[in-house]
Amino acid sequence: MITRTVSELIQGLNVLSLRGNPDRKITSVCFDSRKACHGSMFIAVRGTQTDGHHFISSAVDSKTSAVVCETLPGTFDEDVTYVCVNDSTSALAHIAAAFYGNPAESINIIGVTGTNGKTTIATLLYRLFRFYGIKAGLISTVRNYVDSKMFDSTHTTPDPVQLHKLFSKMKENGCRYCFMEVSSHAVMQKRIEGINFTGAVFTNLTHDHLDYHKTFENYLEAKKKFFDTLPEGAFAIVNNDDRSAGKMVADTRASKYTYGVNSAADYKAKVLECHIYGTLISINGKEVWSKLIGEFNVLNFLAVYATAVQLGLDEQKVLTLMSELNTVEGRFENYTSGGGITAIVDYAHTPDALANVLKTIASFQSRNRILTVVGAGGNRDRTKRPEMARISAQWSDKLILTSDNPRNEEPEDIIAEMKKGLDDEGMRKTLVITDRVEAIKTAVMLAEKGDIILIAGKGHESYQ
Known part of the structure; x- marks a missing residue:
């Protein structure tokens, strides 16, 4: 088990104040109060969703041995060493490196x-x-x-x-x-x-x-x-x-x-x-x-x-x-069925990546069709959604819009935003099938010998 002291871990940091024993033993480092325990150093980081300073008391209740923060709490525990720094996010990186011996x-x-x-x-x-x-x-x-x-x-x-x-x-x-x-x-x-x-x-x-x-x-x-x-x-x-x-x-x-x-x-x-x-x-x-x-x-x-x-x-x-290196999992992986249908699985989830993949497929496909199954992730950049649909329709003979890790959004709302990028011609070649498994099955059923199916967005990811 790794054991460091508080003073060893904060060496080189811009420490504004220290309260408690600097030689207190530390056996783990965390920034999630749920992982705090006896021997741990909890770093209170101000994140995009939550502020670790709100959970200092929880970490102390869990018997953490040290707290690193930008603002000291109103009360102190005599069994905890408190370190006040100007930037706890920066401190986390340096403390983590020091804990593992750089x-x-x-x-x-x-x-x-x-x-x-x-x-x-x-x-x-x-x-x-x-x-x-x-x-x-x-x-x-x-x-x-x-x-x-x-x-x-x-x-x-x-x-x-x-x-x-x-x-x-x-x-x-x-x-x-x-x-x-x-x-x-x-x-x-x-x-x-x-x-x-x-x-x-x-x-x-x-x-x-x-x-x-x-x-x-x-x-x-x-x-x-x-x-x-x-x-x-x-x-x-x-x-x-x-x-x-x-x-x-x-x-x-x-x-x-x-x-x-x-x-x-x-x-x-x-x-x-x-x-x-x-x-x-x-x-x-x-x-x-x-x-x-x-x-x-x-x-x-x-x-x-x-x-x-x-x-x-x-x-x-x-x-x-x-010359012996194979493609990476979920990056333009291709499979050809006994019936002559080719499926390509790719992680493309941006307009540019979709365009690159579809243009490459089009360069091989002079007579047969390209069928694309694509969605857009939830709680992420919404402005790219219409453009992803537009590009997919431009380079595909049949487009199936579906779900792709909606996170906290409704899949139907994401697809509706994607459809805003489609003109009348694009709409005519587009199906909407929210269930991703069903969307892929439909593409396979529609495909004929010589067709290429692109399944875009998830790549190596096996979850929805």
């Missing part, structure tokens, strides 16, 4: 950020390095890995306590590298504060998360902040085909590199052949076969190659191993 300092950590492509790039990097014979870890939307051991994932980027716990396991298991997704939420909520990244990758920036960031400019600034905080000696690799690439690295101290298909770049790819079963690519003049499908995946493949080369791996060996 494990991130022993690992080369590469962060991947952007609207689309994060999971594919981080996962393929993890697989590539393990194929190469190097121990590595993965932190992603789909699942987390410590070398070969899998851990469930609940967030794109975990909270600081879970994050540093994973880093600790990676260190214990001899992982030299960790490839992790970095969400805009994680940046703004300071989950990654204090981590010295070895490198960072920017994929693209499109319409998403405006429910949280309110404006596209705020969303961009959140992503940019990740690059602004990279240390000297780190590298930043950006997709030069994206208009936001230059802004991302405008103020970074890291060394800058670019990749692209349609623009000048340090790592340049050209699509030679594109098939439903893979893509032949030329990267800086070297041909390589990829099992990944579509131009958007060529960019993901290219980002993996560029990152591996920047980390010192042999270029030719990297290309050889990359």
